[in-house]
Amino acid sequence: MGYKKASFIENLAEKIGLIPDLHKEGYQEFDSDMRHFSDEKVAEMYENFPPPEKWNDWIEFDPKSWPKKKKTNYQIVPTTCFNCESACGLTAFIDKSSGEIKKFEGNPYHPGSRGRNCAKGPATINQVTDPDRILFPLKRKGKRGDGEWERISWDEALDTIADRIRKALKEDRHNEIAYHVGRPGHEGFMNWVLPSWGIDGHNSHTNICSSGARFGYNIWYGYDRPSPDHAEAKFILLISAHLESGHYFNPHAQRIIEGKMKGAKLATMDPRLSNTASMSDYWMPSYPGTEAAVLLAMALIILEENLYNRPYLENWTNWQEYLEAKHPDKEITFENYIEAMKEEYKEFTPEFAEKESGVKAEMIREIAVKIGEAGERFASHNWRSAGASNLGGWAVARCLHFLTVLTGAVGAKGGTSPNSWNKFKPEVPNPPKPQKKWNELHFPKEYPLAFFEMSQLLPHFLKEGRGKMDVYFSRVFNPVWTYPDGFTWMEMFMDETKFGLHAALTPIWSETAFFADLVLPMGLAPERHDINSYATHGGTWVAFRQPVLREAARRNGTPVQYTYEANPGEVWEEDEFWIELSWRIDPDGSMGIRKHFESPKRPGEKITIEEYYQYIFERIQGLPEAAKKEGLSEFEYMSKYGAFEIEKGESYKKNENLLSKEQLKGSVVDKKNGVIRKNGKDIGVMINGEAMVGFPTPSRKNEFYSQTMVDWNWPEYSTPTYIKSHIHNDVLDKSKGEYVLVPTFRLPTLIHSRSGNAKWLVEISNRNPIWMHPEDAAKWNFKTGDLVKMNTDIGYFIDKVWVTQSMKPGVVACSHHIGRWRREQDSDGNRWATNTVDIENTATGQWKMSTKRGIKPFESSDSDSKRIFWKDGGVHQNITHAVHPDPISGMHTWHQRVRIEKPGPDDNYGDIFVDTNKSHEVYKEWLAMARPAPGPDGLRRPLWFKRAFKPDESTYYIKDDKNNPEK
Ligand code: SF4
Numbered sequence: 021m022g023y024k025k026a027s028f029i030e031n032l033a034e035k036i037g038l039i040p041d042l043h044k045e046g047y048q049e050f051d052s053d054m055r056h057f058s059d060e061k062v063a064e065m066y067e068n069f070p071p072p073e074k075w076n077d078w079i080e081f082d083p084k085s086w087p088k089k090k091k092t093n094y095q096i097v098p099t100t101c102f103n104c105e106s107a108c109g110l111t112a113f114i115d116k117s118s119g120e121i122k123k124f125e126g127n128p129y130h131p132g133s134r135g136r137n138c139a140k141g142p143a144t145i146n147q148v149t150d151p152d153r154i155l156f157p158l159k160r161k162g163k164r165g166d167g168e169w170e171r172i173s174w175d176e177a178l179d180t181i182a183d184r185i186r187k188a189l190k191e192d193r194h195n196e197i198a199y200h201v202g203r204p205g206h207e208g209f210m211n212w213v214l215p216s217w218g219i220d221g222h223n224s225h226t227n228i229c230s231s232g233a234r235f236g237y238n239i240w241y242g243y244d245r246p247s248p249d250h251a252e253a254k255f256i257l258l259i260s261a262h263l264e265s266g267h268y269f270n271p272h273a274q275r276i277i278e279g280k281m282k283g284a285k286l287a288t289m290d291p292r293l294s295n296t297a298s299m300s301d302y303w304m305p306s307y308p309g310t311e312a313a314v315l316l317a318m319a320l321i322i323l324e325e326n327l328y329n330r331p332y333l334e335n336w337t338n339w340q341e342y343l344e345a346k347h348p349d350k351e352i353t354f355e356n357y358i359e360a361m362k363e364e365y366k367e368f369t370p371e372f373a374e375k376e377s378g379v380k381a382e383m384i385r386e387i388a389v390k391i392g393e394a395g396e397r398f399a400s401h402n403w404r405s406a407g408a409s410n411l412g413g414w415a416v417a418r419c420l421h422f423l424t425v426l427t428g429a430v431g432a433k434g435g436t437s438p439n440s441w442n443k444f445k446p447e448v449p450n451p452p453k454p455q456k457k458w459n460e461l462h463f464p465k466e467y468p469l470a471f472f473e474m475s476q477l478l479p480h481f482l483k484e485g486r487g488k489m490d491v492y493f494s495r496v497f498n499p500v501w502t503y504p505d506g507f508t509w510m511e512m513f514m515d516e517t518k519f520g521l522h523a524a525l526t527p528i529w530s531e532t533a534f535f536a537d538l539v540l541p542m543g544l545a546p547e548r549h550d551i552n553s554y555a556t557h558g559g560t561w562v563a564f565r566q567p568v569l570r571e572a573a574r575r576n577g578t579p580v581q582y583t584y585e586a587n588p589g590e591v592w593e594e595d596e597f598w599i600e601l602s603w604r605i606d607p608d609g610s611m612g613i614r615k616h617f618e619s620p621k622r623p624g625e626k627i628t629i630e631e632y633y634q635y636i637f638e639r640i641q642g643l644p645e646a647a648k649k650e651g652l653s654e655f656e657y658m659s660k661y662g663a664f665e666i667e668k669g670e671s672y673k674k675n676e677n678l679l680s681k682e683q684l685k686g687s688v689v690d691k692k693n694g695v696i697r698k699n700g701k702d703i704g705v706m707i708n709g710e711a712m713v714g715f716p717t718p719s720r721k722n723e724f725y726s727q728t729m730v731d732w733n734w735p736e737y738s739t740p741t742y743i744k745s746h747i748h749n750d751v752l753d754k755s756k757g758e759y760v761l762v763p764t765f766r767l768p769t770l771i772h773s774r775s776g777n778a779k780w781l782v783e784i785s786n787r788n789p790i791w792m793h794p795e796d797a798a799k800w801n802f803k804t805g806d807l808v809k810m811n812t813d814i815g816y817f818i819d820k821v822w823v824t825q826s827m828k829p830g831v832v833a834c835s836h837h838i839g840r841w842r843r844e845q846d847s848d849g850n851r852w853a854t855n856t857v858d859i860e861n862t863a864t865g866q867w868k869m870s871t872k873r874g875i876k877p878f879e880s881s882d883s884d885s886k887r888i889f890w891k892d893g894g895v896h897q898n899i900t901h902a903v904h905p906d907p908i909s910g911m912h913t914w915h916q917r918v919r920i921e922k923p924g925p926d927d928n929y930g931d932i933f934v935d936t937n938k939s940h941e942v943y944k945e946w947l948a949m950a951r952p953a954p955g956p957d958g959l960r961r962p963l964w965f966k967r968a969f970k971p972d973e974s975t976y977y978i979k980d981d982k983n984n985p986e987k
Contacts, residue, residue, distance in 0.1 A: 155589025327392025412743025
């Protein structure tokens, strides 16, 4: 690293104070060639940020009034960003004279983001002041989807919903109530609410997002997400555009760069030269879906070059079980294990991987050796991208974790830990017992291993009469636009026999809210309470999202009772909404619901929001002491700082934690595999004579061999495997113009649905052309800006071409998050980003969408709305995709086989056509690939598998004779 010596320009800039003096003593400490920033040093870099003791009265001069000196007195209140899952810290600057929020900056006291944000953090101010935002609860007038609304009170909304839910519960129609979440970030709250109602009512967006990768990790070690320790790593391998848009985007990105500044090498596998790839030491532009072949080739090199970590493999993988099951003729010795693995992967030479992926064998070899040499300090991540895009995409995460296991980097410093080691779990007051219901509309028998709810299939299940939704909440969730096959969603939403009452809990108008019965405005980042905790590094933190105007009122001695009293209009928050609704469902407490929402301190009375959070905060390790030091309650402490660091960053190797004498009392050790059991549950494993906690798998180790896969009818995948994707080169007919479309990447400035009301973000990114390599463009005679017809399995969309060398030849790509629309009859919403479209239903199931108008300037309370210069709102591509559920993980596999065509004379930019009859046929084709439950013992799902909102164990057994004749 050559950073120590300042350049002439740096010197000058530092001298005149243009940038901080990065070269002053103490700012850089070199450990050989490694620069080290401690957390304290990072905090020092933010020395210009107002100190917390001045947060109630901070003066700044308005830069726009220069040269006049115009003073503004601010009150600064922390919250957390709501624009992606990372929940970075924000601070709201509230003008004390007007009581308005003027801007957002980072919160240096947030241990995950450490004062930094991506562009979407400060753009929160756009969302708050958006002239098109929904300010009051609305009820539809006329037919669903007609676009007519009337204002109602919160009381009316609550009573309407509560009456309907009460009736459904009393009639034992629990499975007709569901809560479907898009953007979560509400740690533990709904786990409190839904089981309290006794329903298996949680549905999520995870099967269109991350469940593929989750399955791949879980099958190895019982944890479903990685927590890479980027800042301490020597080698980082990313299978996604992680620096620009990956999971835990900003907190990870800053630590990846920190790792690089300390000497780590970075490799990225991505068919697109993303911003991440451009910052990498190695770019591997792999053909989509072949990533696992490359990873297995690396594994083979690590094995052949003896770069593996023998003690780790010996102690922490279930190699004996593997040899016994797959090589019964071999003696059970560690040497035979290594030899058997080499034999198993012998076809995965770097040359084979190059043939599959297009990544040069030489580069694969070089990276494999570097990973082996990094040893325990090998950090890696695979999130949506490959894991979310391919048939068998889950196998990419499984093969990536194989490298982590081979190097012994699992849970090591600079390695990759399980996510839950770095995540705080709240303890809620009056917790309910797990529900005694299993909702097959969410977890159907066909997908016993599906890692999350089969949410993408819900409209198809409804269409074929598997059930109905009597009360359906969509929560910051926009499936009509975000999901594949949005027209089938729209058809079902318009059918009142399928969706009885649809309440959209949303901060913005969306393509889904247009088809709701009630539109209930919920708060943005500075308008709601939530707690957040994410695995951003080798430590654990908790952060507090709070309605900042309510908190300011509390500090100023004018507290409010309900958050909507402090927010703009009557924008509310979900916490209070759910508490209130739960009381109204069970007004006299006879249904056993109300008791869960009573105050822990005032028996029989309704819990307040302060009481709920105080209950949680006073149980956080170390927080009571920190609060006491400042003479504050735990709630006041969190309201003041917005975050608390629970563990500083040494939470490594937790699998080696020893079981206490107390824990071991009454336990037995399985002689065969050393698993320690107590009261019928596995609690640990014997390793070299010591009783350790291990991993939550049947063997309590990393499972190189998975008996679970064998037991659940997938014996061909008992060990890490490369699965050829549905868009593998072998299945594309190039002579017909077939290509693979990569639709999964996002631009770092966009949020799924919610950048539509953030003008700064839309100004930066407002189109989604088809990325095409010059060689492919030449074949088709395309130039940048030419129209292209992209034919999918169920229809087509017309987009424009962008010719760029940043795309791998033979592959095309189109970013998501763009192509938002509204119809003529819809309320004004997201006008910074939406095209006005016409939707025609030309025959049963035949839908045509055409753009009537692009984006144009409009009059509003925001003078910027007259200055809109962009016209092109992009094209909605997801609606033309059929559902492709992976038969094992359940993940929607996003990559599309598309047939590229030159548009005809009647084709216009933005035209979309879809046949939902075809999409239902495609659904059935993919459904036929599934291998349904029951599994062993009549189970509908392996008991050791995680499940969101896990119901009572008794529900895991299929009881009807038709599906389980043996029972
Ligand atoms: S990464 Fe950006 S969008 Fe995500 S929470 Fe942080 S600031 Fe917000």
